[in-house]
Amino acid sequence: MIKRLQYFNTIVETGNMSETSRIFDVQPSSISRQLAVLENDLGVRLINRNSRNIALTEAGHRFYSYSKQIILDLDEAKRVINDLQQVPSGMLNLSVTVGFGEAVIIPLLPKFKAAYPDVDLRVEITERIVDLIEENTDVVIRSGNLTDSSMIATQLATNDFILCASPMYLKENGTPLAIDDLVNYLCIKYGYAGWGNWFLKGEKLEKIEIENSIEVNTVNGQKQLVLNHGGLALIPHWAVKNELENGDLVQVMRDHHFCPYGKDTAVYAIFLRRELISPKIRVFLDFLKENLN
Structure with a gap:
């Protein structure tokens, strides 16, 4: 049946049975015979033909749109199956953030490379916006909302933020208990891409007013400041997990x-x-989801 549809589509597209027979390297009589079988199966004439001309019937016009889509879908299905059978290989270009990328993604890459030795990795560590097309980047790892409909974002991990300080800083300055207390503390902010503000999450976001602050453009910079008793920091839990555990x-x-x-x-x-x-890309995404969970 598929071969008959291919013959029919090609007859329509070339307007010529002889050309169709040349494309498929079969006798014109075979093309004509298979077309007749297709018409018999459908119970309708698709093409009016004589020794020199062919013309689609109304049924032929309608059937062609479906026949063409069937072959396109079949070709796509074959490509998908073939893709699944291929061994992942080639250069994988990544862009990761300074904070999460260095602390969480980079340490996982040797394990990924060991599992997929034919995939080479090129990693850019940056906070800037990356143009995937212009810069030939395969995967960008970032936090927050995606607004570009030409891209797909698949969630890898939650990114919970906590408020923390060193024991020494709290001993010298006391421990804040309420939101209004924060105006009395030095607050260490992550000041990149509009993330310098702090919000309280509830039914709606409530902006917290901070009067005394140090602003730094990397999570690691925040971490070093808070470890050295510089104030309170709103920082991702993954960045300070070990420091919280060891006190x-x-x-x-x-x-x-x-x-x-x-x-x-x-x-x-x-x-x-x-x-x-x-x-x-597919195996890298699967790898990250498995290892980050």
Whole structure:
């Protein structure tokens, strides 16, 4: 049946049975015979033909649109299956953030490389906006909302923020208990891409007014400042997990939920919207989801 549809589509597109027979390298009589079988199966004439001309019937016009789509869908299905069978290989270009990228993604890359030795990695560590097309970047890992419909964002991890300080700083300055107390403390802010503000998360975001602050453009900079008793920091939990466990830092105001930007603080892998995702990108995304969970 598929071969008959291919013959029919080609007859329509070339307007010539002889050309169709040449394309498929079969006798014109075979093309004519298969077309007749198709018409018999459908119970309708698709093409009026004589020795020199062919013309689509009304039924032929209508059937062609469906026949063409069937073959397109079949070709797409074959490509998908073939893609699944391919061994991931080639250069995978990544862009990761200074904070999450260095602390969480980079340490996982040797394990990924060991699992997929034919995939080479090129990593840019940056906070700037990356143009995936212009810069030939396969995957960008960032936090927050995605607004570009030409891309796909798949969530990799949550990105919970906590308010913390060193024990020494709290001993010298006291522990804040309420939002209004924060005006009396030095607050260490992450001042990149509009994330310098602090918000209290509830039914709606409530901006927190901060009067005394130090602003730094990397999460690691925040971490070093708070470890050296520089004040209170609103910082991702992943960045200070070990320091909280060993007592170098203390979480304060645990009953409050904070964030430095919009409600969506999750970490996403962002890539271009395509009909097919290349094997190297697909296995990398699967790897991250498995290992970050």
